[in-house]
Amino acid sequence: MVSPALTLDQLNAAPLEDACALLDGVYEHSPWIARMALTQRPFLSPAQLKHALCQVVTQADPSAQLALLRAHPELAGKAMVDKNLTAESTHEQSKAGLTQCTPTELTHIQQLNASYNAKFGFPFILAVRGPRGLGLNKAQIIATFERRLQDHPTDELAECLRQVHRIAEIRLNDKLGVSVERGNQVWDWQEALAQYTDPGFDELGQLTVTYLTDAHQACAQLIRRHMLEAGCDEVAVDAVGNVVGRYKGTGRVKQALMTGSHFDTVRNAGKYDGRLGIYVPLACVQQLHSAQHRLPFDLEIIAFAEEEGQRYKATFMGSGALTGGFLPEWLDQLDVDGISMRAAMQNAGLSVQDIPTLKRNAADYLGFVEVHIEQGPVLNALNLPLGIVTSINASVRYTGEMRGQASHAGTTPMGLRRDAAAGVAELMLYLESRAAADGDSVGTVGLLNVPGGSINVVPGLCQFSLDLRAPTNAQRDALAADVLIKAQAIATSRGLQCTLSETLRASAAPSAPAWQQRWESAVADLGLPVHRMPSGAGHDAMKLHELLPQAMLFVRGENAGISHNPLESTTSDDMQLAVQAFDHLLEALAQELH
Numbered sequence: 001m002v003s004p005a006l007t008l009d010q011l012n013a014a015p016l017e018d019a020c021a022l023l024d025g026v027y028e029h030s031p032w033i034a035r036m037a038l039t040q041r042p043f044l045s046p047a048q049l050k051h052a053l054c055q056v057v058t059q060a061d062p063s064a065q066l067a068l069l070r071a072h073p074e075l076a077g078k079a080m081v082d083k084n085l086t087a088e089s090t091h092e093q094s095k096a097g098l099t100q101c102t103p104t105e106l107t108h109i110q111q112l113n114a115s116y117n118a119k120f121g122f123p124f125i126l127a128v129r130g131p132r133g134l135g136l137n138k139a140q141i142i143a144t145f146e147r148r149l150q151d152h153p154t155d156e157l158a159e160c161l162r163q164v165h166r167i168a169e170i171r172l173n174d175k176l177g178v179s180v181e182r183g184n185q186v187w188d189w190q191e192a193l194a195q196y197t198d199p200g201f202d203e204l205g206q207l208t209v210t211y212l213t214d215a216h217q218a219c220a221q222l223i224r225r226h227m228l229e230a231g232c233d234e235v236a237v238d239a240v241g242n243v244v245g246r247y248k249g250t251g252r253v254k255q256a257l258m259t260g261s262h263f264d265t266v267r268n269a270g271k272y273d274g275r276l277g278i279y280v281p282l283a284c285v286q287q288l289h290s291a292q293h294r295l296p297f298d299l300e301i302i303a304f305a306e307e308e309g310q311r312y313k314a315t316f317m318g319s320g321a322l323t324g325g326f327l328p329e330w331l332d333q334l335d336v337d338g339i340s341m342r343a344a345m346q347n348a349g350l351s352v353q354d355i356p357t358l359k360r361n362a363a364d365y366l367g368f369v370e371v372h373i374e375q376g377p378v379l380n381a382l383n384l385p386l387g388i389v390t391s392i393n394a395s396v397r398y399t400g401e402m403r404g405q406a407s408h409a410g411t412t413p414m415g416l417r418r419d420a421a422a423g424v425a426e427l428m429l430y431l432e433s434r435a436a437a438d439g440d441s442v443g444t445v446g447l448l449n450v451p452g453g454s455i456n457v458v459p460g461l462c463q464f465s466l467d468l469r470a471p472t473n474a475q476r477d478a479l480a481a482d483v484l485i486k487a488q489a490i491a492t493s494r495g496l497q498c499t500l501s502e503t504l505r506a507s508a509a510p511s512a513p514a515w516q517q518r519w520e521s522a523v524a525d526l527g528l529p530v531h532r533m534p535s536g537a538g539h540d541a542m543k544l545h546e547l548l549p550q551a552m553l554f555v556r557g558e559n560a561g562i563s564h565n566p567l568e569s570t571t572s573d574d575m576q577l578a579v580q581a582f583d584h585l586l587e588a589l590a591q592e593l594h
């Protein structure tokens, strides 16, 4: 690492004018941002400074935000060709190879620039040094440009501002000599793991790793190797294929801390869903091991073999095996090729008969913590790298049918219709406002079907689904009750018949207050605001909740938090902060147990 030209202490102590000069160039031609943020000195950490800068922009009026975007040069645009870029932009654009474009590439990018500007009214902005800081290549930049040109203007404005903050983050790192080596390590481990994908997906360049395929077993072996190399004392693959690593403590505290997440994926997945929660704690082990430091308790990191329920209709199988939730009848399930789970497990060399022995004894553990990529847009929108989960939402699902009378679209007067689809539409609008009224409930009609429908026929039947989620069982039940009552009221008033059958019900898994508090302290220690939020998605922690006190930490996703999608991403800066938060949690726990 080059010795930094600037320290946070210098920045905190400098007179305002000098401090402004020290942050010159962090935001392109927009010194007002640093000036306003600096009124909040002193900053405890680079993360706190970065957040303060983001907040100035967020709170600025829209015209100032637009001016900030317009202060940026076009990628490979006229300013680059004429060599009129700022020093920072010149460095970034040349590192991405944009200064060495072929004439054809240059023409293509300049056409994209023109189309983009015409559509949105500001230049396309992309942090070309990318989420890992190594630099995107020309092909990646062009692909991103083409994709984002299709976006909605509101989304694109937000995305450009986020890219501006990412550019500023990297420029600040350079100024302050901030190293994200541990975040980079977590990134690189996940990149290595992503080399394995199921047959048929490799050819498409897609990541898909389902239970006990060759790719899945290769992942388990690589995770095992990574765990051993990082310094775990014991690593074993258990009877359902979980990889269990243990970093031993001094032995003074008999109970262990359990952590981990899953390494199987959905089809055409991102690289971080689940896997981040294996490698963040492993980076902590790596540091403890290299410092020859032992915690008073054992740390058990589990890479769960199965969570997504893709190959067999059994979700949370890896974590479920630990809570005694593995159902023996699952072994007879067949995958699409007719291979039973039992056969798949035997082929992989797993000892099916040992599954019951995997059930953990709660008395052996302090608790369970899980780090997971958010898989949603909330942290991204708030410019926050980390969030604290208050509860994994309770859910209930129904399939429904609204039955009316199919009739001629031309001859049936509006007052004499019994339109099943209109009834469901009314219910959807009710659900939308009723869930929103709770603040943190969500309700979705994801399936909507008029069987055998026709353009000139009033729908006689409409089939639909309901997915309702809320942070507590009581809130979910109140929401569900209101929706069911409304469905019947709509049916009555429209002369329809409504039937709804429940297909799934899962209890909320509220975070254990003491463990949630430990995450909150860890995040606050990094100088970051503490943002509490429910998890809308299910996670392994939901299973472990049946056995142990648990709490989760969320890490911001890039690309508006998209997940279960190859665009799922996070930065090595955010991964580094997650690792540091985990360090804090471990240190604080060691202190508490002293």
Ligand SMILES: [Zn+2]
Pocket (backbone or CB within 6 Å): 262, 273, 274, 307, 372, 539
């Ligand atoms: Zn996951």
